[in-house]
Amino acid sequence: MDHERYMRRAIEIAHGNPDAPFGCVIADRENGEILAEGLNDDQRNPILHGEIATILDLADSQVDVEAQRLVLYTTAEPCPMCSGAILWSGIPSVVLGTAIATLKRLGLPQIELSCEEVASLASFGGFEVVRGVLEAECDALFEELARRTVG
Numbered sequence: 001m002d003h004e005r006y007m008r009r010a011i012e013i014a015h016g017n018p019d020a021p022f023g024c025v026i027a028d029r030e031n032g033e034i035l036a037e038g039l040n041d042d043q044r045n046p047i048l049h050g051e052i053a054t055i056l057d058l059a060d061s062q063v064d065v066e067a068q069r070l071v072l073y074t075t076a077e078p079c080p081m082c083s084g085a086i087l088w089s090g091i092p093s094v095v096l097g098t099a100i101a102t103l104k105r106l107g108l109p110q111i112e113l114s115c116e117e118v119a120s121l122a123s124f125g126g127f128e129v130v131r132g133v134l135e136a137e138c139d140a141l142f143e144e145l146a147r148r149t150v151g
């Protein structure tokens with residue numbers, strides 16, 4: 001998988017919500033197709049994080065692809081809620097840009113539990129994680145948000 005290509009798309013999506021630039025795509029590792037996309041919409045619903053929106057988009061699209069083939073790309077590390085949703089969806093691979101530690105350093109509200117920690121606690125198998133893909137570009141989204149909104 002060309003991780004940067006999919007992360008670039010997630011970043012493009014993230015630009016759609018400068019107040020919560022959490023963009024996400026789910027791709028099929030077999031044919032490289034993007035199957036679902038999502039953007040944080042917590043103004044509409046507080047649990048509509050980018051990853052949740054994308055998992056819902058995939059379910060709505062009713063594409064019939066084995067979960068084992070799915071790779072989820074997200075501009076920032078999945079929070080514990082989203083990590084749980086990824087686990088329950090059976091998605092085995094997560095690629096992320098900005099780390100929770102970075103969001104916290106920027107003063108953005110976070111639950112301090114890494115996605116690897118959540119994945120390691122699942123009794124039915126976790127997901128593998130690739131960190132730091134286009135990290136500088138992803139960090140820039142959140143640095144810009146922090147400049148406008150934090151303290």
Ligand SMILES: [Zn+2]
Nearest residue numbers: 049078079082
């Ligand atoms: Zn989340």
